Amino acid sequence: MGKKFTETHQVVYYECDTTGKMRLPMMINCVIKSSEEQSDALGRDKSFISKYGLTWVITHYDIQVSRFPKNGEQIAITTEAVSYNKYFCYRNFWIHDNEGKECAKIESVFVLMGIDTRKLASVPEEIIAPFESEKIMKIKRSPKIVAPSGSQSLNYRVRFADIDGNSHVNNSRYFEWMLDVLGYDFLTSHNLQQVSIKFDKEVEYGNEIESYWDLIEEEEVVSRHQIKIGNQLCAEACMKWTK
């Protein structure tokens, strides 16, 4: 298994929603920060990766939430670059509270993209070695994500603040677009328990996206999501909720 890295974080008010719980996009921002800090500590920061003409991009998250941390709470964020194959790097994150209880576990898939080509590149040994991840042959299959039925959607114009250092919309913003369509009443009366999200295509400044969704309220409450530009699928997700 790979090297683990842990840092503590105090949840602050502007990371929380109106109910005082940490927002999912902010949780993702914080865990990604922990992976950047591990990379820095191992001499594999962005400037090292960019010497290869490459940058890290995330293609998948599978998120299990026991509970979202609250405003003011001290949490521990742990990350581990578990394994990798020719193209895909599998990294896990855990969030624990002060009593050592797990708040969330996040499994993710990282790939390397050519900064100029915007294409998938194979993983150089020099980049991955210090993380001591296990080299595997298998490509992990993520759970299949079913498209929302119907054509219920809201449109969002990409904002300047959505664009990150990779010159595209930051991963965490897709969650904003997907969650926001569900509305205030739903979001303040349901708890998000599980998310599978797949990023298919970069979204850039100047784009206007449609956030499609449907909601199935049977034994389980499930929302299904797609982010599209015209007919082009950019991201898709499935979320499970409890009341």
Next chain:
Amino acid sequence: MGKKFTETHQVVYYECDTTGKMRLPMMINCVIKSSEEQSDALGRDKSFISKYGLTWVITHYDIQVSRFPKNGEQIAITTEAVSYNKYFCYRNFWIHDNEGKECAKIESVFVLMGIDTRKLASVPEEIIAPFESEKIMKIKRSPKIVAPSGSQSLNYRVRFADIDGNSHVNNSRYFEWMLDVLGYDFLTSHNLQQVSIKFDKEVEYGNEIESYWDLIEEEEVVSRHQIKIGNQLCAEACMKWTK
């Protein structure tokens, strides 16, 4: 003068724009956090204020920026509740870099609003005393803000994530709406040096706002802004820029 309170903060990637500089809304979030921590330390946290049926609301900022801190930089945030009169509390913030150089100075006006009435209330001695602010009779006049000419605007739908613990759009979001209209090319080629902003009316979930602006590029580069719902003015600002 009032008691001063200082805390350090490390600027992280998700607080920065695509150029790696701290974004104004995040700078505001961080300074407000420092005032909340001072209030907590002095036994005047939100729960204490809410016993009076009141909550703090900000009506003005005058912001001077020497430079925006960069991703990864360590900064010191200092706040002081300088003075107050019957209705208005004047609080300053400073951001300094590691060498003690001032990055920004922010003057602000806080008022107390009835949680149920949503109306301005006078400042109880019990709330303000621990800050050791000077009691003054004078009401400070902020610089007059001139409206943008013309009717150039973009509309923004209030999102769930815009709503804070006060059940209205958080102050920092108005900056997002005002800055975003200026566009990628302008924002990546100009430095914001000065902002005067006045908040006139709360914006709530379900609202759709228009962000009006104009841009004067003479000796000085000045942008003028209004946030409106229909004919109702919600906020207005003037910003000065250098290339």
